[in-house]
Amino acid sequence: MIALATSLNDDVNSVRYELATNVDAALLTASNALTIVAWGQTIERILSDNPKRLACMLARFVDQDAHGCSSLEAVCLDKVSEALSAIHGTCDSAAEGSRETQRFPRFNRHRDWLVGLRTALRSSLVFLSAIGVWILSGEQAALIMMIVLPVLLSQIFSSHPAPRLATAKLLGGVLIAIPVATLFVLSSLAQGSGDFEMLILVLSAPLFLGLMSMTSPSLTPYGLGFCLTLAVLVQPSNYMTFAIDQCLSTGLGIATGLGMLYAAFDLLGPPKALWLQQRIIRALNSDLEKMRKKRLSANWLTQRAAERLAFLAAYEPPSPVGRKLTQRGLKVFESGHRMSVNSIKQHQA
Numbered sequence: 001m002i003a004l005a006t007s008l009n010d011d012v013n014s015v016r017y018e019l020a021t022n023v024d025a026a027l028l029t030a031s032n033a034l035t036i037v038a039w040g041q042t043i044e045r046i047l048s049d050n051p052k053r054l055a056c057m058l059a060r061f062v063d064q065d066a067h068g069c070s071s072l073e074a075v076c077l078d079k080v081s082e083a084l085s086a087i088h089g090t091c092d093s094a095a096e097g098s099r100e101t102q103r104f105p106r107f108n109r110h111r112d113w114l115v116g117l118r119t120a121l122r123s124s125l126v127f128l129s130a131i132g133v134w135i136l137s138g139e140q141a142a143l144i145m146m147i148v149l150p151v152l153l154s155q156i157f158s159s160h161p162a163p164r165l166a167t168a169k170l171l172g173g174v175l176i177a178i179p180v181a182t183l184f185v186l187s188s189l190a191q192g193s194g195d196f197e198m199l200i201l202v203l204s205a206p207l208f209l210g211l212m213s214m215t216s217p218s219l220t221p222y223g224l225g226f227c228l229t230l231a232v233l234v235q236p237s238n239y240m241t242f243a244i245d246q247c248l249s250t251g252l253g254i255a256t257g258l259g260m261l262y263a264a265f266d267l268l269g270p271p272k273a274l275w276l277q278q279r280i281i282r283a284l285n286s287d288l289e290k291m292r293k294k295r296l297s298a299n300w301l302t303q304r305a306a307e308r309l310a311f312l313a314a315y316e317p318p319s320p321v322g323r324k325l326t327q328r329g330l331k332v333f334e335s336g337h338r339m340s341v342n343s344i345k346q347h348q349a
Contacts, residue, residue: 037333173224174229176226
């Protein structure tokens with residue numbers, strides 16, 4: 001549910017430019033969904049010893065029998081009921097095209113400056129290494145892609161769970177594309193009539209295989225490296241030179257650049273998942289402390305914690321320790337909502 005809420009929040013960026021009328025409804029729905037997550041953690045903890053109590057607890061709550069539920073159980077069910085009612089009302093308003101939905105801000109972005117610094121250092125290392133090799137090679141124009149692609153892919157793969165493995169597979173696709181481009185595509189086009197139909201006919205077979213491989217998650221890096229390199233090496237246009245030497249130079253430059261990227265990921269790979277989870281939990285505790293000192297609302301905490309919780313779940317490794325840290329972060333989020341209710345009661349008293 002956290003992932004869906006943050007995805008809904010991200011999609012708002014594009015629909016704002018389309019002047020959509022349901023932007024605030026989407027943001028309000030995402031916020032209420034996280035409220036359900038917070039109070040759902042409390043309900044799960046209450047029923048941990050006896051899950052069968054849930055049916056009885058719901059029946060007492062529906063019958064408005066306050067004597068049958070504890071104060072905490074009543075508050076949890078009441079908050080979940082309010083969130084569900086708000087989501088239902090928001091969806092109805094959006095379906096009717098109503099513009100009376102209350103304004104709601106987007107979730108705050110989660111930024112870890114240490115992760116960003118590590119990514120910047122790795123990209124700088126790859127860029128400077130590629131520049132050095134390019135200068136030593138005589139500054140050939142065919143080797144420009146050796147500089148551009150590794151730096152770009154260093155940024156793209158920075159959030160990949162296994163960037164070094166993905167880079168190795170990408171390099172494999174590049175090495176497959178080089179002989180296909182030189183021995184099959186360019187040689188066939190050079191012997192052809194130069195018509196556009198001939199170009200489509202020759203490129204259709206290798207590109208079809210490359211694109212089909214991208215439908216499998218395990219083969220996607222191979223297909224991406226193959227299709228990207230094939231397009232760069234062939235460079236289809238109205239005035240093709242069919243220069244095999246330039247094609248080989250460009251292909252070997254791309255392979256060299258990806259080799260540098262592989263070495264850079266080996267030296268400065270992404271931080272350990274457990275370390276990232278611990279940093280997110282410290283950030284959540286900092287938000288909770290700020291909320292306590294300034295007596296801020298639960299909506300403020302939801303805005304701050306939404307992307308933190310999404311990253312916390314995304315970083316979770318398949319181990320009991322990782323799962324424990326994720327539960328710890330959710331417990332911090334839950335305690336913030338409970339603290340907000342307690343502060344409201346104290347203020348009313």
